[in-house]
Amino acid sequence: MKILMCVPNISEGRDLELVRQVIDEIRSVKGAVIIDHSSDSDHNRSVLTYLGEPEAVLSASKAMAATAIDLIDMSAHHGSHPRMGGVDVVPFIPVRGVTTEEAVNISNQFGKYLGGLDVPVFYYEDAATRIERTLLTSIRKGQYEGLEEKLKDPEWTPDEGPAKFNHKSGATVTGARFPLIALNVNLRTTDISVAQNIAKAVRHINGGFRYVRAIGLSLEDQGMVQVSMNLTNYRKTPIPRVLETIQSEAHRYGVNIAGSELVGPVPLEALKEPLKHYLQLHEFSMSQIIENSILDTLE
Amino acid sequence: MKILMCVPNISEGRDLELVRQVIDEIRSVKGAVIIDHSSDSDHNRSVLTYLGEPEAVLSASKAMAATAIDLIDMSAHHGSHPRMGGVDVVPFIPVRGVTTEEAVNISNQFGKYLGGLDVPVFYYEDAATRIERTLLTSIRKGQYEGLEEKLKDPEWTPDEGPAKFNHKSGATVTGARFPLIALNVNLRTTDISVAQNIAKAVRHINGGFRYVRAIGLSLEDQGMVQVSMNLTNYRKTPIPRVLETIQSEAHRYGVNIAGSELVGPVPLEALKEPLKHYLQLHEFSMSQIIENSILDTLE
Numbered sequence: 335m336k337i338l339m340c341v342p343n344i345s346e347g348r349d350l351e352l353v354r355q356v357i358d359e360i361r362s363v364k365g366a367v368i369i370d371h372s373s374d375s376d377h378n379r380s381v382l383t384y385l386g387e388p389e390a391v392l393s394a395s396k397a398m399a400a401t402a403i404d405l406i407d408m409s410a411h412h413g414s415h416p417r418m419g420g421v422d423v424v425p426f427i428p429v430r431g432v433t434t435e436e437a438v439n440i441s442n443q444f445g446k447y448l449g450g451l452d453v454p455v456f457y458y459e460d461a462a463t464r465i466e467r468t469l470l471t472s473i474r475k476g477q478y479e480g481l482e483e484k485l486k487d488p489e490w491t492p493d494e495g496p497a498k499f500n501h502k503s504g505a506t507v508t509g510a511r512f513p514l515i516a517l518n519v520n521l522r523t524t525d526i527s528v529a530q531n532i533a534k535a536v537r538h539i540n541g542g543f544r545y546v547r548a549i550g551l552s553l554e555d556q557g558m559v560q561v562s563m564n565l566t567n568y569r570k571t572p573i574p575r576v577l578e579t580i581q582s583e584a585h586r587y588g589v590n591i592a593g594s595e596l597v598g599p600v601p602l603e604a605l606k607e608p609l610k611h612y613l614q615l616h617e618f619s620m621s622q623i624i625e626n627s628i629l630d631t632l633e
Numbered sequence: 634m635k636i637l638m639c640v641p642n643i644s645e646g647r648d649l650e651l652v653r654q655v656i657d658e659i660r661s662v663k664g665a666v667i668i669d670h671s672s673d674s675d676h677n678r679s680v681l682t683y684l685g686e687p688e689a690v691l692s693a694s695k696a697m698a699a700t701a702i703d704l705i706d707m708s709a710h711h712g713s714h715p716r717m718g719g720v721d722v723v724p725f726i727p728v729r730g731v732t733t734e735e736a737v738n739i740s741n742q743f744g745k746y747l748g749g750l751d752v753p754v755f756y757y758e759d760a761a762t763r764i765e766r767t768l769l770t771s772i773r774k775g776q777y778e779g780l781e782e783k784l785k786d787p788e789w790t791p792d793e794g795p796a797k798f799n800h801k802s803g804a805t806v807t808g809a810r811f812p813l814i815a816l817n818v819n820l821r822t823t824d825i826s827v828a829q830n831i832a833k834a835v836r837h838i839n840g841g842f843r844y845v846r847a848i849g850l851s852l853e854d855q856g857m858v859q860v861s862m863n864l865t866n867y868r869k870t871p872i873p874r875v876l877e878t879i880q881s882e883a884h885r886y887g888v889n890i891a892g893s894e895l896v897g898p899v900p901l902e903a904l905k906e907p908l909k910h911y912l913q914l915h916e917f918s919m920s921q922i923i924e925n926s927i928l929d930t931l932e
Contacts, residue, residue, distance in 0.1 A: 335927070337923065337924070337927060339923065367926060367927060367930045369923070369926040385923065385926070385927070386927075429923050430923070430924065573912065574911075574912075577912065591913055592913075593913045593914070593915045594912050594913045594914050595914065595915075595916060595917075596912070596914060596917055596921060598921065599921055599922075599923045599926070600921050600922055600923065601922075601923050601924070602901075602922050602923065602924045605904070605908055605922070608907075608908055608911060608912055609904055609907055609908065611911075612873075612907060612910075612911035613872065613873075613876065613893050613895070613907055613911075614890055614891075614892045614893045615892070615893050615894065615895060616892045616894075617894060618895055622895060622897065622898055622899050623898075623899055623900075623901050623904070624636065624638065624668070624684065624728050624729070624898045624899065624900050624901065625636070625729065625900070625901045625924060625925070625928060626924070627666060627668040627684070627898070628634070628636060628666060628684070628685075628928065629924055629927065629928070631666045632931075
């Protein structure tokens with residue numbers, strides 16, 4: 335079976351009854367499976383994670399968004415996290431057997447639907463219509479409060495929906511992006527500069543791996559430091575290559591890796607390279623994994 | 634969802650039309666998925682691999698066996714592989730969410746069904762009724778040709794079915810066993826004694842790991858040698874522990890590992906320890922693997 339994942343961020347993290355109503359809309363769609371949801375009252379924001387066949391995920395996303403648009407009033411919204419709309423960001427993420435093109439197509443169908451509900455919609459990442467609209471931060475700059483002015487600028491005509499400020503709902507960013515791997519590596523030292531130097535060594539911006547974002551952090555209660563990373567394309571920058579580089583750089587300082595964390599959901603395919611690398615499997619096929627055989631037979 | 638696997642060996646590897654009829658019986662059962670089948674004309678034997686929910690696998694196994702019993706005449710069977718019956722061995726293997734007890738229970742239902750078709754049935758491995766019946770080789774000793782005499786011995790009264798020789802069908806061995814991992818490790822040397830010494834170091838019989846069977850082989854056309862292993866319990870003797878021991882022993886001879894092979898189907902759970910070991914993941918949960926979330930929601 336194909337698996338598309340959707341991780342919408344909606345601008346409500348305090349009224350949990352409202353969030354429950356939105357989640358119920360997803361649950362009501364056959365074939366859509368919610369695997370996680372969390373609400374943060376400081377951010378006043380909730381993150382929902384669901385997945386299934388692309389068509390089921392599209393239906394669930396429409397139902398989710400229609401209810402969230404109906405129930406959330408942005409003119410009364412306060413929270414510490416940047417946001418621009420009631421349905422703020424809706425990334426569609428190809429997990430299994432889905433191409434980027436298919437995910438972009440689903441995000442376009444979703445964007446048209448939301449545009450039809452009078453919400454200005456911008457496409458980002460792999461669905462971006464212009465290079466300046468690739469990054470969420472560029473589109474969201476100025477936030478909800480600056481949106482009325484921003485929409486008057488012809489540079490910021492929305493990709494779908496009216497070029498007119500919607501007081502109640504703000505605007506929505508949707509698109510497609512590759513699954514992101516959140517990998518933290520803990521180091522047996524309290525010297526934060528070691529983590530910071532290693533973060534610089536592996537991250538793209540300083541000359542490191544193309545698909546790595548990294549920062550060095552202190553884990554004071556554990557007496558360790560951490561290289562906290564997002565791997566934005568595990569196919570092109572696989573996990574073991576990054577980990578082995580961290581290992582090698584850490585040894586320059588006489589420091590060892592104390593442990594790692596993979597945070598949140600991970601596509602099975604992202605684990606293929608670690609297995610092949612460390613077990614020295616030159617010919618391993620994912621179809622040998624029994625669970626995959628079952629999924630392959632499901633429509 | 635629960636996954637039970639069944640890997641019957643039937644005594645026909647030349648008449649592929651007959652084998653196809655047997656396979657069609659499995660295919661006709663809703664929820665049973667055939668993931669592999671192979672026929673060997675020297676052995677005159679076919680190995681079928683299918684899986685699904687336990688009840689579907691039981692139904693498929695009954696249908697498979699009834700047709701194979703009907704079509705295969707052991708009195709005319711010749712082949713180089715040891716065998717005792719038309720439906721020779723039927724192991725039920727718990728792959729996911731199935732206990733050994735459940736797999737034994739399914740094999741008992743299957744055994745009773747086959748006994749009802751006048752086939753003497755012996756339970757082996759985790760389903761064995763006596764310690765002397767644990768190993769297939771003990772039960773099958775004397776093969777089809779010695780079965781008439783063997784069945785006269787009160788020590789070999791079958792667990793199901795008549796204690797009377799069935800000329801056409803012989804006898805069947807069924808039971809439950811843990812999934813077996815076939816792991817080959819290739820070494821960068823042509824010195825067979827290195828592979829043989831390492832096989833001795835890791836295998837149970839010579840003082841090695843409890844759940845490892847191993848032999849040393851020469852791969853002449855590749856100019857390498859191989860430690861060829863079956864890991865019979867990947868939970869208690871996990872893959873990385875065996876591989877690291879081989880690595881360490883090989884270094885005694887100045888030899889490196891050239892590569893490994895995992896042969897045939899592998900349960901996802903068997904890959905958990907390799908991932909946790911080599912990525913140093915202390916807290917990784919299999920439920921983080923997105924494909925698992927989908928399988929968990931399927932009935």
